Amino acid sequence: MRVNVIAAGSRGDVQPMVALGVGLQRAGHTVTICAGDDFEPLVTSHGVGFVPAGLRIDELIASELGVAWLGESSRSPWHELAAMRRLVESTVEGYAGAWVPLVGSADLWVSGFLTVHAVDAMVAVGGGRHVTTEFAPMRPTREGWAGLQPPLPRRSSVANRVAGQALLRTVASVIAVAGDEARVEMGLPRTGRRGVLDAVRRTPALLAASPTVVPPAPDWEGNPAVTGYWFLDDDPGFVPDARLVSWLGEERTAYVGFGSMSTREARPLGELVARAARAAGVRVVLHSGSAGLESHDHEWVQAVGAVPHGWLFPRVSGAVHHGGAGTTAAALRAGVPQAVVAHIGDQPFWGRRVWELGVGARPVRRHALSVEWLTEVLRGFARGEGAERARLVGNGIRREDGVGRAVELLTTCVA
Template structure:
């Protein structure tokens, strides 16, 4: 059995799905190390995986994910600095006993240089579609279609932007690894031309595989964060659930850092207007519910345990959270903030399992609470969205994304 190094970097949603992949590979008899940030070391070890440290932890004070009111140019500079630090960490995490490298969405562009230097086989395991297609525009652009030719052109442009963002980190990493100079774009094109399998960790139920993708780009289904088989919700949560009708979940994950007091008050106001109970998950925003018998604030809890007990979920629509709501069979009020979130919000709405998106910026207006309350009333009053979400959940339950990764690893090891 090969010794596997799995690498993942970024927010919780960028990392946690790979604990499920790693656990499945461990169950298949592989030795698996997951290299990621210190914040996720307990989760990695709980899943039975070896933890290896990556720097540039976005949870540290002043990191990219914690900055507010920062202009686009400053954000790009911060992201480039993050990648240069990440490159050094990837080189440190790889050891001589490694037989196979698995790269996440975030680590793949730099990981390819590492695989070249170590002469190791690898698999890319992205959580979002990145290859150009005529079916939709780049996901980080919000998903507004530009027509088939326009979508493909925009997809190619987004790859060039990504190449530029990685340029300094790639140059430094290649020098450290003793590789000849090569641009990020050159290495990306070389990797694409090789036609190695790329396994995407989302479901075709939510986003069908583009018809114009080459055969090596596969969509295998979601990878779910690992949690202990016998884990239960804390007693305080169970008591709250038993005290009334199913509440609404509200959380923004790694978004809106430091804005929790305002958002908590707004969510409480919206829930009161809609006549609903609520569970607020603190997240990076520090979201907190005002003292009230119909409101509860919780910390980190597995969505797989919490979401099925909700009447609806309100969230930022990161790829993993969007899928978790569908898996639970509950309808969504999407409140996208940035990056790929508007894309997934639009997909949920198109699927019939969510209301029209409520852009996060709208929550800063005087009518933010009223807008959110209206969406909450829509999503809980009409059964059609819940019925649609329940039907989708049944289809997701038949998929085994982590099993597909284990099969691909088996083929590489044969």
């Protein structure tokens, strides 16, 4: 079976697709992933075919549009949506130019949620089956635990479903821009938000999350199917820096990092982390990430570049992060407490679920991050708060085979 995977977005959107691609190839299928040009090494190093999207995501993240969305949207959902729309509009020609030539080249198409509209049209023109993937629950539901922004998160209520429908319509109006550009290139009319919603309704979906963390909502009626997380094995050739190994070996250390979230405040943010580490008496591994975070306090903070979470997280007392789906999943699998500083999108949801599950501290939004909050979180890590619950959840997640379950469902889909 020929499988094309359309993976728009940052590493958190691409890496689980690579894990899925590896699983499909092990099952005997031929897989090609279309993603940002800078992800070619990640994809091809795992033996999966690659098609460049014609733009670099790292450059987009560092751009004015990227910083405005990722680093400056946490105060206002309306600012976030407007910034996201501007960013999407800046990429549509590049993405559509890469996607449209692939029409007719696969038996199965796997889209992300951001590309469900475009791939729906490509399948209508060139054939094949289509399954979309979600890395956070996007379907409306009565159940607070499974709603992205439910007004009653601890209850089952029609109000939660109504809120979910409103959120889906709002997001659809933003992601329709890319799908409509692809439709125009294929000679089809624009369909706007309605086309996105129609594509979502008729397309089977896989939710790449643990059912322990997101139990399937009854009113989803099996769509999406909750498979478990899609973890990509760490690079077997990874060799950690000797200074980092020494730093981690001396005493239990916490992790702080915000992944691909860019910012104009890298220096003050690094200083905030250092002040909290010193006040808490807890040393910190600070991931520089897309923001370029660093600290001059080398007694309490060790700045690092890219280090595989699968190697690092089991070696720390706890992880403070932005709440990306992949980072949250990695901390859950490692069985360590965590705390989320949510910037955009689904990150508040993951922060809330971490807290509700008892494996982490109450989350904050990026604009509300303070030395006081971070100091108390680090002290909680040192006291072992949430550690036993995190260990139990981690044991369960490590027993799941999300990729295997997804491959099984995808194979059934095209049988």
